[in-house]
Amino acid sequence: MIELAILGLLKDHPMHGYQxxxxxxxxxxxxxxxxxxxxxxxxxxxxxxxxxxxxSGTPGTxxxxxxxxxxxxxxxxxxxxxxxxxxxxxxxxEDARFRVRLVFFRYLPPETRIRLLDxxxxxxxxxxxxxxxxxxxxxxxxxxxxxxxxxxxxxxxETDIAWLTGLIQHERTRYGITAPQGDRRRAQATLRRKExxx
Amino acid sequence: MIELAILGLLKDHPMHGYQxxxxxxxxxxxxxxxxxxxxxxxxxxxxxxxxxxxxSGTPGTxxxxxxxxxxxxxxxxxxxxxxxxxxxxxxxxEDARFRVRLVFFRYLPPETRIRLLDxxxxxxxxxxxxxxxxxxxxxxxxxxxxxxxxxxxxxxxETDIAWLTGLIQHERTRYGITAPQGDRRRAQATLRRKExxx
DNA sequence: GTATCCATATATCAACCCGATATAGCGGGG
DNA sequence: CCCCGCTATATCGGGTTGATATATGGATAC
Numbered sequence: 001m002i003e004l005a006i007l008g009l010l011k012d013h014p015m016h017g018y019q020x021x022x023x024x025x026x027x028x029x030x031x032x033x034x035x036x037x038x039x040x041x042x043x044x045x046x047x048x049x050x051x052x053x054x055x056s057g058t059p060g061t062x063x064x065x066x067x068x069x070x071x072x073x074x075x076x077x078x079x080x081x082x083x084x085x086x087x088x089x090x091x092x093x094e095d096a097r098f099r100v101r102l103v104f105f106r107y108l109p110p111e112t113r114i115r116l117l118d119x120x121x122x123x124x125x126x127x128x129x130x131x132x133x134x135x136x137x138x139x140x141x142x143x144x145x146x147x148x149x150x151x152x153x154x155x156x157x158e159t160d161i162a163w164l165t166g167l168i169q170h171e172r173t174r175y176g177i178t179a180p181q182g183d184r185r186r187a188q189a190t191l192r193r194k195e196x197x198x
Numbered sequence: 199m200i201e202l203a204i205l206g207l208l209k210d211h212p213m214h215g216y217q218x219x220x221x222x223x224x225x226x227x228x229x230x231x232x233x234x235x236x237x238x239x240x241x242x243x244x245x246x247x248x249x250x251x252x253x254s255g256t257p258g259t260x261x262x263x264x265x266x267x268x269x270x271x272x273x274x275x276x277x278x279x280x281x282x283x284x285x286x287x288x289x290x291x292e293d294a295r296f297r298v299r300l301v302f303f304r305y306l307p308p309e310t311r312i313r314l315l316d317x318x319x320x321x322x323x324x325x326x327x328x329x330x331x332x333x334x335x336x337x338x339x340x341x342x343x344x345x346x347x348x349x350x351x352x353x354x355x356e357t358d359i360a361w362l363t364g365l366i367q368h369e370r371t372r373y374g375i376t377a378p379q380g381d382r383r384r385a386q387a388t389l390r391r392k393e394x395x396x
Numbered sequence: 397g398t399a400t401c402c403a404t405a406t407a408t409c410a411a412c413c414c415g416a417t418a419t420a421g422c423g424g425g426g
Numbered sequence: 427c428c429c430c431g432c433t434a435t436a437t438c439g440g441g442t443t444g445a446t447a448t449a450t451g452g453a454t455a456c
Binding site for chain 2: 441
């Protein structure tokens with residue numbers, strides 16, 4: 001989802017690659033450092049797709065070194081919004097993905113924001129249920145570190161959920177939106193374990 | 199570090215690929231799911247390196263389907279220990295790496311365990327310092343979600359540190375090892391930000 | 397019995413991303 | 427003056443994921 005990050009930053013004002021890198025690193029408080037090996041190829045791909053335009057490839061008059069400044073196009077704006085809302089394949093590396101998305105939440109209407117936050121919270125609660133099931137199954141079996149690891153998973157996930165809940169609350173009171181009733185997904189924690197005959 | 203995971207599991211007893219996948223998924227409480235796209239190629243690479251041996255490629259007498267059972271070699275054991283202690287390039291995806299490592303901590307002597315745990319904690323404290331610096335710099339600038347994101351980074355990192363501290367304490371009292379005095383790395387939080395003239 | 401479905405088991409693929417590295421221009425300090 | 431460090435772009439190899447293809451065996455339904 002480096003595309004999302006690039007488009008989101010260019011939406012503010014045109015930039016060149018190096019600037020994008022620093023800006024994004026700062027925005028995330030150093031939690032995610034974009035790699036040049038991802039950045040520059042992605043910029044060129046976005047240009048091929050017509051989502052960004054490269055302006056002033058070589059220095060014009062005085063001096064200044066070579067700089068390729070990119071500007072977002074209308075097509076890029078559309079792509080940006082689409083990526084921002086796109087359904088999430090939750091998995092291991094999806095945590096970072098969500099963080100990047102959050103940086104650009106201000107570009108979404110409040111209802112959509114809350115919907116996405118809720119979806120994310122549901123995903124975390126599923127994960128929590130899975131971890132809890134694993135803890136129950138492990139009990140006294142497995143060694144001390146494996147159990148500590150699971151406890152960590154539980155603590156970390158609960159921290160995340162608490163943080164998200166606070167964010168959602170804040171959002172709701174701010175816009176006076178009440179929680180929906182139906183549409184509650186089940187936890188489904190797939191707790192097969194310890195029952196294999198080998 | 200899927201190699202570490204594979205070798206660590208095979209150290210217990212020989213297994214085939216699918217079994218490794220499930221075993222590892224369970225050990226981590228569903229926090230990391232190995233992908234077959236990593237697993238099988240890695241198994242063959244380890245075999246080429248002589249770290250594991252494939253036994254009984256085809257079903258022997260009765261029936262049973264095709265199964266390739268792998269067994270760890272002496273060279274594999276050495277490689278395992280080396281990987282387990284190897285210095286860590288801390289970054290974004292290093293969290294998962296540490297979790298995998300923890301699963302096999304029981305194979306290390308107590309002093310080494312404490313050393314690795316301490317190193318990890320120091321890394322997290324550096325990260326925390328960075329996030330805190332970012333929060334101070336951001337202050338009122340940046341939007342609400344960026345600030346919320348940084349708060350999350352702080353909360354999550356603090357949760358991790360607290361968990362680690364507990365683990366270290368437990369370990370120390372268990373083996374009666376006192377904390378070392380010197381050798382304290384500095385935080386070094388590189389807090390350049392907001393001072394670019396554009 | 398047999399048709400069907402699901403879990404087992406291995407394998408490959410494109411896409412993505414990271415870390416390291418190479419290259420230059422430029423500015424400042426010793 | 428020379429070297430170091432920051433800016434700026436670029437490329438490479440390698441690891442990881444997610445999706446998908448393939449069989450086979452066991453269970454269940456009919």
